[in-house]
Amino acid sequence: MTIRWYPGHMSKALEQISELVRKIDLIIEVLDARLPYSSSNHLLEQVRRNKPCIKVLNKNDLADPAATRAWVQHFQKSSGVRALPLVAKNIPEVKSLVKLCKQLVPQRGNPGYPIRTMVVGIPNVGKSTLINTLAGKSIAKVGDRPAVTMRPQQIPLNNGILIFDTPGLLWPAMDDQGGAYRLAASGAIGANALDYTNVGVFAAAYMMRRYPDLLKERYKLTDLPETPYEVVEAVGRCLGCIMSGGVVDVHRAAETFLRELRAGKAGRISFEEPGTPEDVEAELLRF
Ligand code: G4P
Structure with a gap:
């Protein structure tokens, strides 16, 4: 499905994300490692409420390693932000994401007291693939539908992480x-x-x-x-x-x-x- 973002959709999606951010401990923002700037949405920073954020540079298997290294360094200059290049289907790499979540939110991270997180990103960056690997099974596809049509869904993982699956859809930065x-x-x-x-x-x-x-x-x-x-x-x-x-x-x-x-x-x-x-x-x- 082709997404058309209208100002109404955009403000509604941002409002929903902003509301959900209150309830979570950590944001996982999925970016395309080949274009970390253009696949991000800079408005996320405005609604982050200083919550820790992991920028996952997904599809790292396709990206130029030198450019990815430069991006990781760039992102990590921001307070509370960590960047992690990975391949969403690669189980050991996704396990290192779980480890990083636990480092950033050390007070939580067990099934009784999970780290509450949300996975956000523009369409097609690999959010569903990542969630499926995190979950260890194929669960409902996040899909490329505008966030306004989605219903909140909580996905408890057995590794001490609870994912608020939606609203997770952002629109890309097309400033130019x-x-x-x-x-x-x-x-x-x-x-x-x-x-x-x-x-x-x-x-x-x-x-x-x-x-x-x-x-x-x-x-x-x-x-x-x-x-x-x-x-x-x-x-x-x-x-x-x-x-x-x-x-x-x-x-x-x-x-x-x-x-x-x-x-x-x-x-x-x-x-x-x-x-x-x-x-x-x-x-x-x-x-
Ligand atoms: P989304 O939820 O953010 O919309 O993305 P989704 O997981 O559906 O992934 C979009 C496409 O990107 C899929 O390919 C998926 O396989 C691919 N992908 C996800 N992560 C990676 C990665 O780390 N590396 C590479 N090379 N590809 C990745 P597709 O062709 O649309 O679907 P499929 O035929 O693979 O199922």
């Missing part, structure tokens, strides 16, 4: 056009909101600047073409996206290129332009 494109390139928002070819060309331009060697290696390019559009064409030729007459099907090439990047086929990449938190903030200040 680049944010929307980064989210679309990584698959965090549906590319149907933006034209596939445009997103593919955006991703090609980004890859040319940040990861030229990965691009050359994956698509067997000795030299990079001059323009991002030509890169998409070259990728299309390499992947066999050819129409009759030998012309590259650029739309299909862009779509396949994006699918490959999202699946990590070209290597571990981070989509946040240009990759360090300070640079992203400087870039945003220019808008």
